[in-house]
Amino acid sequence: MPNTYTQIHIHLIFAVKFRQAQIHSSWKERLHQYLTGIIQANKHKVLQVESMPDHIHILIGLRPDQSLSSLIQNTKTESSKWVNANKLSASKFQWQDGFGAFSHSKSQIPQVIRYIQNQEEHHKKKSFIEEYKFILDVFGLEWDEKYIFHDLI
Template sequence: MSFIKIFIHLVFSTKNRAPFLNTFDIRIKVWKHIKEYTTEKGIFLDVVNGYSDHCHCLISLGSDQNIEKITQLIKGESSHWINKNKLTKDKFSWQDEYFAVSISESMVDQVRNYIKNQERHHQKKSFIEEYKEFIEKYNFKE
């Protein structure tokens, strides 16, 4: 048996950063559904949360999983589910792009708490500000 522990902080936004997930009730339903779906598909999703225009996931990859496929499954199935259940007024979709960074085990609790506190965090900071911080912190080139 192989032993693997690869934590990924995954962030993706709604199409054009539209505030589709504009109520706490909608967000709770979507995060709960994503958690149930990933469990059903054998994807280890430690925590999921976000705000009106984006989603954060802390995932641990299995030996037969890769970031692209996991992201595609989560985004594709959740947007289909949101539209099927008419949770948003307009047709819902996620942006094609996403952030994915590896997280050392020593930082898992900090990232987990950051994700859990998205509601409070975004009372002070917009997703655009958060986006710019990620770009800078992880040395991504735009």
């Protein structure tokens, strides 16, 4: 798109289906690389990726020519197929429906990168759900408990 200039930084958060701890440390770096490849193939820029066994954080520079929902759907679908095709998870791997997407200014990027890099330390103090609800509150978003990432019933 000629004469289109944007600076859109989005912190993405999504969870493994039912928040099952399926992302194993032995292959999480390969997953990060695969996710990065998907996002870059869609012409967006990956600034940071980190995952915990039950969820992932990705900071991207988003181009305006693709909807965020389309990018997330493609990223989740292709990465789930890849995990399953490579038999990396002991059971079928799926991402939970929905996602969090939070915009940040350029000046906040170093802080967000550090936050994402320090997920292991952060989760020694706070569960994923506590963290997610906190972020929703910080951003002033109204949320309903029934739509927060679900546990296996």
